[in-house]
Amino acid sequence: MTSRRKFLKTAGVATATAGAAALAAPAVHGQSKITWRLQTYAGAALAEHVIKPSIDAFNKVANGEMEIELYYADQLVPTGELFRAMQRGTIDAVQSDDDSIAAPVDISVFGGYFPFATRYSLDVPVLFNDYGLKEIWEEAYGEIDGVTWLSAGAWDPCHFATVDPIRSLEDLRGKRVFTFPTAGRFLSRFGVVPVTLPWEDIEVAVQTGELDGIAWSGITEDYTVGWADVTNYFLTNNISGAWCGSYFANSERWEELPEHLKTLFRLCMDSSHYYRQHWYWGGEARLRTGGDKLELTTIPDSEWQEVESEAMKFWDEIAAESDRNARVVAILKEYREVMQKAGPPYRYG
Numbered sequence: 001m002t003s004r005r006k007f008l009k010t011a012g013v014a015t016a017t018a019g020a021a022a023l024a025a026p027a028v029h030g031q032s033k034i035t036w037r038l039q040t041y042a043g044a045a046l047a048e049h050v051i052k053p054s055i056d057a058f059n060k061v062a063n064g065e066m067e068i069e070l071y072y073a074d075q076l077v078p079t080g081e082l083f084r085a086m087q088r089g090t091i092d093a094v095q096s097d098d099d100s101i102a103a104p105v106d107i108s109v110f111g112g113y114f115p116f117a118t119r120y121s122l123d124v125p126v127l128f129n130d131y132g133l134k135e136i137w138e139e140a141y142g143e144i145d146g147v148t149w150l151s152a153g154a155w156d157p158c159h160f161a162t163v164d165p166i167r168s169l170e171d172l173r174g175k176r177v178f179t180f181p182t183a184g185r186f187l188s189r190f191g192v193v194p195v196t197l198p199w200e201d202i203e204v205a206v207q208t209g210e211l212d213g214i215a216w217s218g219i220t221e222d223y224t225v226g227w228a229d230v231t232n233y234f235l236t237n238n239i240s241g242a243w244c245g246s247y248f249a250n251s252e253r254w255e256e257l258p259e260h261l262k263t264l265f266r267l268c269m270d271s272s273h274y275y276r277q278h279w280y281w282g283g284e285a286r287l288r289t290g291g292d293k294l295e296l297t298t299i300p301d302s303e304w305q306e307v308e309s310e311a312m313k314f315w316d317e318i319a320a321e322s323d324r325n326a327r328v329v330a331i332l333k334e335y336r337e338v339m340q341k342a343g344p345p346y347r348y349g
Contacts, residue, residue, distance in 0.1 A: 034066040041096035054272035073199035087146035105140040106322040112180035113158040113240040115311040121242040124154035153273030155243035156280040160235040162213030179215040206230040220283030234294040
């Protein structure tokens with residue numbers, strides 16, 4: 001994809017004619033509106049909540065100086081290819097998690113649902129802003145050419161929505177489940193068969209029997225995107241209290257922005273993070289208590305403790321993969337200890 005900057009450089013070479021010089025005139029460049037293409041991990045129904053309000057606000061306040069064109073899951077490129085597409089400049093920005101877009105950094109395993117790293121959605125911004133994850137993410141992406149990591153925020157917890165009921169760990173065995181890469185890697189220890197499919201194909205895959213369930217969201221998304229219409233049960237146990245997702249941009253396009261538009265984009269990211277905090281928190285409770293499509297099931301705490309204990313072993317395995325991963329796991333352990341010592345309402349039990 002030829003960027004505006006590359007065009008100007010090319011045009012500047014051809015200075016032998018007055019016409020070429022005129023085409024490259026700075027005044028023309030200064031008058032042109034900046035246009036970005038941003039693709040989210042979310043399908044259209046979900047994007048109405050997780051990103052579209054903030055992008056609409058950005059386009060309004062930018063007042064004609066810049067416009068962000070929003071594209072939904074797999075609309076321009078498959079989610080798993082988003083990082084490379086952004087790096088090449090095929091798209092300008094991405095909203096997703098590090099894990100799903102195959103970001104070539106060691107810490108990508110912590111994006112999405114890292115097992116039991118969080119209990120509540122507020123844990124994510126606290127870990128990034130008060131416990132040092134922000135600086136580690138900036139360090140990691142600073143080693144990669146072409147992509148700038150911008151901001152992380154929280155989404156919903158990770159629960160199972162299934163065709164058949166899950167009431168014990170044995171019921172998980174053999175279940176073909178759509179989930180995130182690292183979450184699937186962990187859940188396979190309990191006999192779950194992780195399946196990767198395009199986001200828009202999930203509902204049909206459940207209907208045709210290709211999938212037995214979904215471990216990709218909380219109950220709010222199950223209702224919002226239609227998965228509650230093709231599954232019957234919702235497991236109240238979760239492997240993570242909040243999905244960790246981020247915004248990324250092509251580095252060249254980001255650096256081209258004047259400071260006031262960078263600031264505006266940061267404000268709109270924060271607006272998106274805030275909206276999700278209350279939308280998911282309220283939605284999870286409301287639909288558990290008032291939803292009429294999914295029957296709730298629960299694995300007893302004594303049995304679920306086996307899953308949480310296994311997660312601690314998983315943490316140590318991930319920490320052994322790199323020094324930076326070890327630093328992240330050390331922070332997660334420190335945070336976990338602080339929250340447990342603080343007691344209710346930070347942690348119960």
